[in-house]
Amino acid sequence: MKPRLVVVYVLLIVLPLALLAALGVRLVHFERRETQQRFRELLLGRLKEIGRGIDDLVERRKREVLRLTETESFDPETLRTIARRNPIVSQVFLLDSEGNLLHPKPSSDLNAGERAFLERTHEIWERRVLAAPDNRQTQQGAVSTQQSAEAMQRIAPSRTFLPQTARGIPAAESNVQTDETFYLQTTAGPEDGESASAPSVGLSVWYWGRDIDLLVWRRLPNGHVIGAELDHSRFLADAISVLPDTDPRTDALGEGRIALVDSIGSPIYEWGVYDPPKGDEPLVERALEPPLAAWALQWHLPAESLAGPGEKGLWFSLVAGLLAVGVAIAGLAVYFYRENSREMREAAQRVSFVNQVSHELKTPLTNIRMYAELLHENADDEDETARQRLGVIVSESQRLSRLIGNILSFGRRQRNHLTLHLTEGTIDDTVRAVLDGFRPSFETRGIEPSFHGGAPGRVRFDRDVLEQILGNLFSNVEKYAAEGKSVRVETRQRDAETTITVADSGPGIPPRERERVFRPFHRISNKITDGVSGTGIGLTISRDLARLHGGDLTLAPSDRGAAFELRLATPPYADGGTS
């Protein structure tokens, strides 16, 4: 096999494979990013769903507390009974319109629970955060109220502004004494009246000490505020209860481990079969909706599941696909190579067969032609019929030998064996001789040849080549331009170059065919050529021979018909050496 062919075949296999592989790898990476992104979004979506359970719990508790505190009488005994009988609340409180505590009243007889409650919450009451807005004690810059339906109040301790964590709550590690740190955030309810600054119902989250506490309250028509503190532990227990438990039958990869973490990031509750290693960073984390925005849900998953469900499969199918494509391409390449080389072999065999046959035909034909010409020359002038018949034999055998000459030249051309045999002579003589040879057949077809010789000098040229080229050109005229009724042959000589123009008056060659006619086996297909026999190699051979002879065969521009211009390098005899 030729090295070039090897390279072509290798490229043919390697290039598409490399391209595919590159695309595939990019695709896999893209897929992985996409998958991971989608995976994360999926997980976040599920965390949101899960978090909704806790949001609902807050809403439920809020409604329950509002229902619990729907009371006609506000004496301490009634309020104590509410707190005592309801597991979800730890304390009920009542404020007057100026924000003073009416229950549990600091100066009255308090039970231990009430005292503890006041200890936890005294700052809220001192700041009168829940008082009607006119009575609220404003601390310079510390209280800001957004006048909106979802009015949020953030009250930072006056003593020190606490470092805020990412979730917007005081950092627990701060060296500030825990009972001095508190942070209150109020979400006004939808029952919010026309006055946004005095919400009638609210849920306040209060960051103090250990974690969060929730206060639910309602403003009464007389401006008093009744509310309750949700029992912290019970709320935690309820949050745990709305979250799923661990089902050991689930797949550790699918479930992972989900943790509900409090404001300092320590777990309140975890579930899921997967046991993450210590210090494992959660894959996704989502804070709960306000008012519990300090809490978050974290999802831990084993690293292998992060690699993406099905990514291994993706790599596998990529490699498998590449292999399959590679095998297919290689198979195709082998098939085409074998087909190709078989055809080449067959073609070569055919060519060599044709060459051999042509060669075998050439010798007898030469004899036939020679004797026919002799007979023709010596024929009796009276016997016109015999003369004519001999003329046909001569012209036909000339045609045949031209054909054979073309075939042999073509075979040599293919083997790069075309050579010149320069001899001394006159171009015009040769042209005239060839034209004379064609005269009988031109006459038969009614073609009037005219010759304008302009190359009388003795020059060195390959007579056989010139004869072959002219033979081909005249033969074309005879075959395709007979309707033009004329052919004009003109020779010119200048320095060492001879130009021969053969112009007919036939239908000519359409512009787009002007180059193609020189390609091997190309025949213009139209009504003119249909039904005319030919090999399609005449012009190809002619141009090759002309080029071999230091010139060219071109199609000259012409008004009508086709005009071939043949240039040949013809060194004058005087200059050149011997033949």
Add this chain to the structure above:
Amino acid sequence: MKRLPITKLGVAMAVVPILLAAAAEARVRTDDAVRIDVAIDKPVLLANEAQTAYVRVAIVGVPRPSAEERAPVNMAIVIDKSGSMRGEKIEKARDAAIQAVKRLGPDDIVSIVLYDTTVQVLVPATKLTDKGPVIDAIRGIGVGGRTALFAGVSKGAQEMRKFIDEERINRLLLLSDGLANIGPSSPGDLEDLGTSLLKEGISVVTIGLGLDYNEDLMSALAYKSDGAHYFVERPSELAGVFDRELGKAMSVVAGDIEAEFICAPGVRPVRVLGRQAEIDGRRARVFINHIYSEREKSIVLEVEIPPTDESVTRPVASVNVRYDNLATRSRESQEERIEANFTRSKELIDKRTDATVMVDVVQLIGAERNIKAMELRDKGQTEQARKILYDNNAYLLSNSAILKAPELEAQAVQNTIDAESLDEGRYESRRKAMQMNQTQWKLQE
């Protein structure tokens, strides 16, 4: 250290005739689930002197007509399956749980919750009509992980809530052998949870297994929810504890007991010994979740009585006890008033002193002193602690003799053992026994 309820009951009944007539009427009704007995330690007090007195209400469950007729039980068994439970501990825990399930009846509800780092509801709350699957599930319990105690109790309570109603006895059995290290795990968190659970009528019985659990946390949860707390050193004792608790649950005759003391004008309630109470103004309230058949629980309120003239009869307090009668499924109440007379005769005072009340008072004061000693020992004041325990021992012993109360002698013995176990190495395990004793003396479980 356990007192003998029947003997105690006998003594209590013997005292009844000398009590105030006003109280007697309440006891005539026959379908009552409990009998109450309100008494003051010294019905005759020293005149013209401010002094401390103790008002005691004893609540005794009536005998049940038959063993079959009992209120159904709603029980959650919450089992620690953390890594440290491996081996005999989990084996015995499984056996104890299976035994409990076998003993419960088809009307009872049981749920089994397992916890380690996470929580698994092994058996959701279900009526025990078919015990087979439940027992099979218990047999399959394995171990591993850390200790999410709070979450385990939360889930257990949630299961119980599915069937929570007045006629069922709600009890959560919590077994743990290690420190809670996932989720809320301070005694405060569990105290609050216990308080909240008691409001729903759920008592938590905490069982500490081995020497590695946090007894403060476990006893706090039991105490606040009016449950019981056990220190079980050997896994083989588990079955006994489960059985005992189950027996108690099956013998409950009254639930959601609220005892309200209203002191007479001039009398100030100071504190309730042993139990949690809500005291505001002249009112004191105590909540008890369950009263068992033929067993007594008593509440002792310490009051301050102002100087009063001789021969005056002064009302001291009225006590109203409200409870759910589980046999009739109705809320009932009984009320008694207590008065005191005043004299200058110390002899008369001593003579009229109510021995049954004194036994309760001494026992509870003995418990308080034991707690005080433990606090001192925790602060490293070992010798002071030891002295208090020996003194306490002497106090209990002398009263045991005077009051002819063998249960005080048993309590005295415990204090001696405590005193001798304060040194490094022994104290750790003894402390667990002390916590158990203290909870039991306080709650009389």
